[in-house]
Amino acid sequence: DIQMTQSPSSLSASVGDRVTITCRASQGISTDLAWFQQKPGKAPKSLIYAASRLQSGVPSKFSGSGSGTDFTLTISNLQPEDFATYYCQQYKTNPLTFGGGTKVEIK
Amino acid sequence: QVQLQESGPGLVKPSGTLSLTCTVSGDSVSDSNWWNWVRQSPGKGLEWIGEVYHSGSTNYNPSLMGRVSMSVDKSKNQFSLSLTSVTAADTAVYYCARDPDLEFWGQGILVTVSS
Numbered sequence: 378d379i380q381m382t383q384s385p386s387s388l389s390a391s392v393g394d395r396v397t398i399t400c401r402a403s404q405g406i407s408t409d410l411a412w413f414q415q416k417p418g419k420a421p422k423s424l425i426y427a428a429s430r431l432q433s434g435v436p437s438k439f440s441g442s443g444s445g446t447d448f449t450l451t452i453s454n455l456q457p458e459d460f461a462t463y464y465c466q467q468y469k470t471n472p473l474t475f476g477g478g479t480k481v482e483i484k
Numbered sequence: 485q486v487q488l489q490e491s492g493p494g495l496v497k498p499s500g501t502l503s504l505t506c507t508v509s510g511d512s513v514s515d516s517n518w519w520n521w522v523r524q525s526p527g528k529g530l531e532w533i534g535e536v537y538h539s540g541s542t543n544y545n546p547s548l549m550g551r552v553s554m555s556v557d558k559s560k561n562q563f564s565l566s567l568t569s570v571t572a573a574d575t576a577v578y579y580c581a582r583d584p585d586l587e588f589w590g591q592g593i594l595v596t597v598s599s
């Protein structure tokens with residue numbers, strides 16, 4: 378299985394900040410990577426696919442980059458509704474695997 | 485707008501079988517998409533269970549191989565999950581989701597394994 382490692386596991390930030398979350402794959406996955414946002418008690422919401430492509434309706438404050446084994450999710454101008462847990466996920470090879478999550482909390 | 489809705493028992497006895505159904509609206513299970521199941525144990529991360537295609541083709545997570553099966557019911561526009569020999573470790577919120585890229589998700593259903 379391809380292991381997905383996210384860092385940090387949690388971070389504290391203020392409204393208006395820009396934050397970056399890193400995801401590393403245990404082997405190359407090209408750009409077969411997605412990012413999800415999950416709020417407590419809710420299903421994950423797809424933000425980005427193919428490492429950098431925004432899903433329809435997702436604001437441009439979210440951006441993704443990377444290829445191969447190293448990827449980043451950047452959130453600009455953090456707003457109260459952005460405080461959530463974020464997961465990366467590879468779909469290069471079955472079984473699909475997720476990172477452990479990064480919880481973005483209010484400072 | 486594609487919508488998915490999980491349904492099934494919220495409580496299953498140990499050693500029993502967990503059976504869930506996902507009802508799809510705004511799309512057809514007969515279209516060219518894979519239909520997935522993902523679970524999340526309380527306070528934990530996400531685990532992919534497997535996927536099923538309208539032809540009946542399936543891919544399962546090896547960690548659950550031998551206990552899991554999935555199927556599609558085109559007449560009801562639904563797909564299903566069956567997980568046998570459940571233990572407390574199978575207690576989780578179960579989500580159904582549609583490819584590509586797991587773009588659409590159901591709201592999730594909590595299944596507790598307990599006697």
